[in-house]
Amino acid sequence: MALRYLPFLRRNLLRNRRRSFLTLFSLAASIFLVVVLEGLLRHLDDMPRADGSEKRLIVRNAQNFKDPIPASFGGKIHQIPGVQGVCALFLYWGIYKDLKPEYFFPKMALDAERLRENYPETRIVDPETGAERPALFDQFVADRRGASAGINLYRKYGWKIGDRIVFRGMGLPDVEVTLRSCYDGPERSSFYFHRAYLEELMGNPGAVTFFNVICENAEDLPSVASSIDALFANSQAPTVTETEKAFQGQWVQMLGNVRFLLRAIGLACGFAMLCVSANTLAMTARERASEIAVMKTLGFTPGKVLTLLLSEVAVLCAIASAIGSGGAVAMFLFPGPWHDMGGGFLLGMRIPPDLAIAALPLGIFVGWASALWPFLRVAHAPIASTIRRTG
Amino acid sequence: MSDALVQIRSLEKTYTRGSGRDAQAVHVLQGLSLQVHKGDFVALMGPSGSGKTTLLNLIAGIDRPTAGELMVDGLDITRLSESELARWRASSVGFIFQLYNLIPVLTAAENVELPLLLTKLGKRERREHVQTALSVVGLADRMGHYPRQLSGGQEQRVAIARAIVTDPLLLLADEPTGDLDKASGEEILELLSRLNREFGKTILMVTHDPHAAERAKRLVRLEKGVLVSDDVKAPASR
Numbered sequence: 237m238a239l240r241y242l243p244f245l246r247r248n249l250l251r252n253r254r255r256s257f258l259t260l261f262s263l264a265a266s267i268f269l270v271v272v273l274e275g276l277l278r279h280l281d282d283m284p285r286a287d288g289s290e291k292r293l294i295v296r297n298a299q300n301f302k303d304p305i306p307a308s309f310g311g312k313i314h315q316i317p318g319v320q321g322v323c324a325l326f327l328y329w330g331i332y333k334d335l336k337p338e339y340f341f342p343k344m345a346l347d348a349e350r351l352r353e354n355y356p357e358t359r360i361v362d363p364e365t366g367a368e369r370p371a372l373f374d375q376f377v378a379d380r381r382g383a384s385a386g387i388n389l390y391r392k393y394g395w396k397i398g399d400r401i402v403f404r405g406m407g408l409p410d411v412e413v414t415l416r417s418c419y420d421g422p423e424r425s426s427f428y429f430h431r432a433y434l435e436e437l438m439g440n441p442g443a444v445t446f447f448n449v450i451c452e453n454a455e456d457l458p459s460v461a462s463s464i465d466a467l468f469a470n471s472q473a474p475t476v477t478e479t480e481k482a483f484q485g486q487w488v489q490m491l492g493n494v495r496f497l498l499r500a501i502g503l504a505c506g507f508a509m510l511c512v513s514a515n516t517l518a519m520t521a522r523e524r525a526s527e528i529a530v531m532k533t534l535g536f537t538p539g540k541v542l543t544l545l546l547s548e549v550a551v552l553c554a555i556a557s558a559i560g561s562g563g564a565v566a567m568f569l570f571p572g573p574w575h576d577m578g579g580g581f582l583l584g585m586r587i588p589p590d591l592a593i594a595a596l597p598l599g600i601f602v603g604w605a606s607a608l609w610p611f612l613r614v615a616h617a618p619i620a621s622t623i624r625r626t627g
Numbered sequence: 628m629s630d631a632l633v634q635i636r637s638l639e640k641t642y643t644r645g646s647g648r649d650a651q652a653v654h655v656l657q658g659l660s661l662q663v664h665k666g667d668f669v670a671l672m673g674p675s676g677s678g679k680t681t682l683l684n685l686i687a688g689i690d691r692p693t694a695g696e697l698m699v700d701g702l703d704i705t706r707l708s709e710s711e712l713a714r715w716r717a718s719s720v721g722f723i724f725q726l727y728n729l730i731p732v733l734t735a736a737e738n739v740e741l742p743l744l745l746t747k748l749g750k751r752e753r754r755e756h757v758q759t760a761l762s763v764v765g766l767a768d769r770m771g772h773y774p775r776q777l778s779g780g781q782e783q784r785v786a787i788a789r790a791i792v793t794d795p796l797l798l799l800a801d802e803p804t805g806d807l808d809k810a811s812g813e814e815i816l817e818l819l820s821r822l823n824r825e826f827g828k829t830i831l832m833v834t835h836d837p838h839a840a841e842r843a844k845r846l847v848r849l850e851k852g853v854l855v856s857d858d859v860k861a862p863a864s865r
């Protein structure tokens with residue numbers, strides 16, 4: 237039944253090609269922007285605001301960040317009241333493939349069995365699907381020469397579970413490990429392997445770059461931090477303890493501002509889109525007033541006229557949304573320079589399918605919202621006086 | 628009496644010009660009565676502003692009277708709702724405008740098909756009806772032409788095809804030759820009288836041209852909203 241109106245719709249959409257295409261592309265561009273911005277926001281939201289971080293402390297050498305501290309400090313720290321768990325980390329300097337920046341990522345030798353407790357916000361996932369796969373973690377813990385890498389590294393280098401990874405040490409032994417696990421979380425671009433294995437290669441020096449300390453309560457952090465520093469003040473390696481949040485503080489705050497900015501831009505885009513289409517559609521309605529009066533003379537009811545006009549708008553907006561939203565999806569699906577922007581935090585960003593699909597009704601809704609008033613008016617305008625006025 | 632297709636009694640139409648305190652009533656039709664019989668061809672003449680278009684629009688159901696009786700084919704169209712009126716127009720009235728008023732983005736055939744989209748006819752039947760209507764007006768070879776590719780006279784013939792394609796009871800034409808040169812106007816008049824003669828269409832035509840009025844079987848004169856003369860002529864000589 238509605239099929240018979242298709243040629244009519246098509247002719248009207250192509251009536252003023254330039255205007256239709258300009259409208260189409262401004263709508264598509266706005267939809268594209270809104271989808272990308274919303275995608276970014278979702279991506280930011282997907283990085284859970286490290287819910288462990290406010291309970292964590294970092295203990296490092298007071299003199300120099302890179303100087304080691306004795307591993308034996310770990311046991312002493314653990315005994316301080318309020319401390320829940322301690323994970324020792326050794327920052328390993330080694331080259332993957334070559335020195336090019338695209339092959340750089342942080343590598344850490346750590347107490348694998350402590351990871352779970354110290355980083356509760358981290359999820360163990362399948363590197364291909366991103367679905368949770370906790371069993372991988374046990375395989376990592378069980379294999380002394382096993383490794384766990386962030387999902388971003390898997391994606392960036394096309395790694396698979398079971399791949400052998402070799403690092404040439406810089407003033408340190410070479411390391412050859414097997415990928416056993418993959419993690420995803422607020423941080424997803426580091427490489428972890430067993431500290432016990434590196435210790436053995438280095439001849440058991442008992443050296444640690446820093447300790448990650450998780451406390452039972454976030455409120456205890458200041459007192460625990462001062463207890464730790466007091467404990468080692470007179471040792472051969474005095475320490476500085478600060479909250480992990482202090483590290484992240486600035487970043488989180490910046491993120492908050494970015495979030496606000498993105499929302500504001502998105503809203504402005506939506507509003508601009510509404511204005512552009514409202515203006516164009518009001519113009520169209522005015523121009524076609526006499527034709528519509530003629531159609532009503534032929535027997536088209538105001539409702540039928542309105543349906544036809546709104547269908548035209550829906551078709552135009554649906555095409556525009558498909559182009560805009562499809563463009564946004566494609567942009568993040570295929571590699572491009574934007575993947576390296578933002579310090580790699582865009583790596584692995586995808587436009588969620590539900591967002592891409594939601595753009596369609598959104599576009600149509602905006603079109604209808606801006607069309608309804610002028611079209612209602614023109615559909616219900618009295619025939620005789622419209623024809624008298626416009627000829 | 629019973630075969631009156633259009634039955635008008637004491638018809639009044641008042642417009643309000645301006646608004647608020649300056650509002651001013653314009654009494655365009657003042658108690659007009661008229662009967663048009665089936666198969667009639669009526670020419671409606673009168674000075675500019677006498678209410679000819681207003682009367683035609685009321686009969687076509689695209690405007691509503693202020694008071695009075697207006698029956699078409701036994702139906703009181705003043706009582707119909709907006710959408711009932713639209714459906715009634717679709718089936719009962721063919722309207723021909725002075726400025727043709729074809730839809731510019733549609734071809735001749737699509738313009739003629741437009742009123743058929745409101746019917747239950749299938750695609751093939753619609754095409755047949757369109758072909759028939761366009762052959763009646765002598766434009767069967769211009770189906771795919773757009774209005775801008777046609778002359779004024781041809782456009783008006785397409786408009787007539789559009790008006791007759793649903794086979795309505797009543798054809799209403801408001802100065803159908805008003806914008807045409809003499810020769811094209813002549814063709815249109817010939818076409819209208821043929822529709823009246825051969826197809827038995829009832830026609831009511833507004834015109835300023837006495838020569839055009841010659842073609843009609845009956846001449847009605849309107850002045851300041853009232854009928855001033857009504858001449859039934861001898862059957863058209865040609």
Ligand SMILES: Nc1ncnc2c1ncn2[C@@H]1O[C@H](COP(=O)(O)OP(=O)(O)OP(=O)(O)O)[C@@H](O)[C@H]1O
Pocket residue numbers: 621624642643644653655673674675676677678679680681682
């Ligand atoms: N919507 C309206 N509002 C106010 N006045 C109107 C309106 N429509 C028509 N009129 C007035 O009604 C009167 C009759 O107009 P109408 O168009 O019926 O005359 P007409 O006989 O067709 O004239 P013409 O020969 O110039 O076409 C005119 O004075 C006109 O100004």
Ligand SMILES: [Mg+2]
Pocket residue numbers: 679680681801
């Ligand atoms: Mg007139």
